[in-house]
Amino acid sequence: MRSALLVMAAVLVVALAPPSLAPPAHADGFERVLNGSFATGKTPWWSSGSTPSQVDNGRLCADVPAGTVNPWDSMIGQNDIPLEAGQPYTLRFTASATANVTVRAALALAVKPNTSMFTKAVTIGTTAKTFTLTGAATIATLSGQLGFQLGANAGAFTFCVDDVSLIGGAIPPGGGHDYGSPVRVNQLGYLPSGPKQASIVDNADRPLSWQLKDSDGRTVATGRTKVQGGDAMSGDHVHIADFSTYRRSGHGYTLAVGSSVSEPFDIEADLYDSLRRDSLEYFYDNRSGTPIEAAYAGAAYARPAGHIGVAPNKGDTSVPCLPGTCDYSLDVAGGWYDAGDQGKYVVNGGLAAWQLMDMDERSWGRPGDGLLAIPENHNGIPDVLDESRWEMEFLLSMQVPAGQPLAGMVHHKIHDLAWTPLPTMPQNDPQPRYLHPPSTAATLNLAATAAQCARVWALWDTAFAQRCLTAARTAWQAALAHPAIYAPADDNVGGGAYDDTDVSDEFSWAAAELYATTGDHTYLGHITTGITSAGFSWRDTGALADLTIVRAPWRFPAITVLKARARVLKVADGYVKDLKSQGYPNPYRPTDGQYVWGSNSATTNNAMIIATAYDLTGRPGYRDAALESMDYLLGRNAVNQSYITGYGERASHNEHNRIFAHELDPALPSPPAGSMAGGPNSGLQDPVAQQNLPGCRPAKCYLDEIDSYSTNEVAINWNSSLAWLAGFVDSLRP
Numbered sequence: 200m201r202s203a204l205l206v207m208a209a210v211l212v213v214a215l216a217p218p219s220l221a222p223p224a225h226a227d228g229f230e231r232v233l234n235g236s237f238a239t240g241k242t243p244w245w246s247s248g249s250t251p252s253q254v255d256n257g258r259l260c261a262d263v264p265a266g267t268v269n270p271w272d273s274m275i276g277q278n279d280i281p282l283e284a285g286q287p288y289t290l291r292f293t294a295s296a297t298a299n300v301t302v303r304a305a306l307a308l309a310v311k312p313n314t315s316m317f318t319k320a321v322t323i324g325t326t327a328k329t330f331t332l333t334g335a336a337t338i339a340t341l342s343g344q345l346g347f348q349l350g351a352n353a354g355a356f357t358f359c360v361d362d363v364s365l366i367g368g369a370i371p372p373g374g375g376h377d378y379g380s381p382v383r384v385n386q387l388g389y390l391p392s393g394p395k396q397a398s399i400v401d402n403a404d405r406p407l408s409w410q411l412k413d414s415d416g417r418t419v420a421t422g423r424t425k426v427q428g429g430d431a432m433s434g435d436h437v438h439i440a441d442f443s444t445y446r447r448s449g450h451g452y453t454l455a456v457g458s459s460v461s462e463p464f465d466i467e468a469d470l471y472d473s474l475r476r477d478s479l480e481y482f483y484d485n486r487s488g489t490p491i492e493a494a495y496a497g498a499a500y501a502r503p504a505g506h507i508g509v510a511p512n513k514g515d516t517s518v519p520c521l522p523g524t525c526d527y528s529l530d531v532a533g534g535w536y537d538a539g540d541q542g543k544y545v546v547n548g549g550l551a552a553w554q555l556m557d558m559d560e561r562s563w564g565r566p567g568d569g570l571l572a573i574p575e576n577h578n579g580i581p582d583v584l585d586e587s588r589w590e591m592e593f594l595l596s597m598q599v600p601a602g603q604p605l606a607g608m609v610h611h612k613i614h615d616l617a618w619t620p621l622p623t624m625p626q627n628d629p630q631p632r633y634l635h636p637p638s639t640a641a642t643l644n645l646a647a648t649a650a651q652c653a654r655v656w657a658l659w660d661t662a663f664a665q666r667c668l669t670a671a672r673t674a675w676q677a678a679l680a681h682p683a684i685y686a687p688a689d690d691n692v693g694g695g696a697y698d699d700t701d702v703s704d705e706f707s708w709a710a711a712e713l714y715a716t717t718g719d720h721t722y723l724g725h726i727t728t729g730i731t732s733a734g735f736s737w738r739d740t741g742a743l744a745d746l747t748i749v750r751a752p753w754r755f756p757a758i759t760v761l762k763a764r765a766r767v768l769k770v771a772d773g774y775v776k777d778l779k780s781q782g783y784p785n786p787y788r789p790t791d792g793q794y795v796w797g798s799n800s801a802t803t804n805n806a807m808i809i810a811t812a813y814d815l816t817g818r819p820g821y822r823d824a825a826l827e828s829m830d831y832l833l834g835r836n837a838v839n840q841s842y843i844t845g846y847g848e849r850a851s852h853n854e855h856n857r858i859f860a861h862e863l864d865p866a867l868p869s870p871p872a873g874s875m876a877g878g879p880n881s882g883l884q885d886p887v888a889q890q891n892l893p894g895c896r897p898a899k900c901y902l903d904e905i906d907s908y909s910t911n912e913v914a915i916n917w918n919s920s921l922a923w924l925a926g927f928v929d930s931l932r933p
């Protein structure tokens with residue numbers, strides 16, 4: 200049967216027709232190619248390294264070199280095409296070349312073992328012709344590849360293609376998602392003394408009966424749901440079951456509604472103990488410039504040091520500026536890799552380091568040393584400070600040295616010249632890396648975090664604290680002298696842009712940190728921002744001024760503290776209301792109805808503000824909302840997904856990452872336990888999302904696929920926020 204299918208798949212019909220003919224009979228199927236007319240440029244089409252390609256007169260044209268041996272030595276193509284096993288597909292395209300050549304159109308698996316579904320040779324001449332080829336897919340995958348193999352022809356030539364279409368499949372684009380049980384719970388579990396709720400997708404407009412069952416299937420509690428109703432962000436009609444009064448610890452509970460049963464969960468006081476450690480140990484696994492040792496990370500995550508100036512690496516011990524921008528090099532080894540890429544960015548690294556240092560300041564150095572599996576865990580210093588110092592040292596190294604133009608300013612970022620493929624281990628990255636020009640935002644980020652560093656390290660290492668303070672003051676002065684140097688939005692090849700053209704919030708945050716550390720009144724007048732319902736992110740840091748004020752209130756004038764406190768509570772109240780107003784307990788409810796890139800970090804950052812309100816007031820409503828935010832992240836959501844690797848039955852594990860690229864190479868691990876996926880994103884900025892999520896409601900715009908970088912990346916500033924929240928909920932233990 201299998202071989203019969205394969206034979207059928209190989210039988211292809213080739214028809215030649217002029218481009219103007221009416222649509223063929225297959226037009227009732229679904230289009231699977233993105234931008235087949237090249238109307239929006241080249242993306243997401245690619246060409247192999249030897250084959251430069253560009254859009255020319257609305258066609259994609261590739262310059263094929265002479266002398267290639269195999270057809271696949273020179274290619275253009277498109278990946279991330281969803282294919283269904285056994286379904287017929289019709290490929291249609293119009294092509295011409297500067298010589299008479301043989302070209303193979305191939306539908307294959309883009310990932311190992313690169314199985315071919317069909318490959319057909321056609322002869323292309325100098326006059327444009329339209330070709331129609333049909334065949335069947337043999338494998339169900341979201342990682343299909345349509346490729347034009349241009350190699351193994353005699354001389355060099357140019358090949359141009361237009362109006363590419365691949366029609367087929369039964370699942371409509373955006374459909375076919377299996378979200379499992381309609382009964383959605385925190386798949387890790389609940390605290391015995393905490394709120395315990397489930398969200399149930401059901402169209403009934405009357406309450407439904409629920410049963411809480413223990414691991415033996417015995418019913419231990421029953422009740423009726425509350426009809427929450429239509430949920431705007433997911434489009435689901437949702438009921439809520441509340442079993443908070445059940446407080447007995449145990450493993451393997453389930454919640455049943457009718458014939459539907461939830462994923463299993465625990466009720467335990469130490470529920471968050473391992474998550475608070477795993478979410479912090481994520482940073483060790485992402486350290487640059489040092490070997491990652493099996494003794495700490497586990498054998499699967501051990502790897503040689505990346506970017507320490509050893510071939511094929513071209514960084515990071517002596518990194519030059521982008522040509523023409525300055526004429527020195529800096530040793531910027533160390534720090535954490537940002538995300539799925541191996542760039543290092545000051546504004547993002549700064550926020551992540553800030554959140555870790557804030558964890559320490561919140562807990563007064565407890566629980567301290569020995570918490571984490573990292574090399575510094577027996578040095579008498581809190582591990583969370585040790586880990587944040589790994590980044591802090593890198594941030595300090597990005598400051599322009601004295602005597603150079605723009606001295607005291609801070610380089611915005613350092614990253615590869617071009618994007619590397621997935622997977623790429625850091626020690627194998629052959630790309631040249633450059634320092635990108637200083638920006639005011641990066642400079643103020645260093646001013647803020649280095650001032651905080653001076654404060655938290657004063658107790659442990661006065662020399663380091665002093666180094667941080669000097670750097671912070673120098674950066675502040677440099678930013679005042681150069682208040683409007685912005686990182687450009689289009690500097691996004693080989694690394695992210697992290698562009699920001701409003702730094703009034705960074706000035707305010709840095710001033711708050713500098714004042715908190717020094718008590719120097721010159722900074723006070725520069726604190727101009729207060730927290731608003733917009734929350735905070737790497738780009739919008741104004742709210743952090745208020746968080747610093749309420750963190751160290753004795754360092755600020757009483758009236759400043761009173762006002763900051765009132766603002767924090769007001770914003771937290773709004774988030775609690777947002778959480779309660781939704782079918783799934785998310786403290787993030789964007790007013791424009793669109794989820795941002797990294798929406799899960801909006802959830803955790805907003806939950807951090809709610810948790811801060813709890814620290815300030817002790818009101819149980821804030822504690823419960825912070826816990827329920829964890830419910831959302833761990834599975835009580837529109838896609839029944841735990842967004843945290845290693846936690847929950849349906850947990851994300853294919854996040855976009857060059858190191859932990861298990862989905863592409865089974866020999867590599869998935870991201871380590873305690874990694875948080877970016878989460879649903881209305882923007883659909885990557886081809887996998889565009890292929891599989893068109894029309895998605897905001898809370899459902901998510902795919903656990905490695906190529907979906909706009910919904911499923913990991914990042915240091917997201918994990919720092921998760922770590923903060925995990926530390927908070929764990930600290931609620933009696």
Ligand code: 9MR
Nearest residue numbers: 537538540694695696697796797912914
């Ligand atoms: O987190 C960033 C998000 O706010 C932006 O919208 C997005 C596009 O510019 O970039 C995100 O940051 C990415 C960065 O540019 C490169 N490294 C991976 C980051 C996470 O996706």
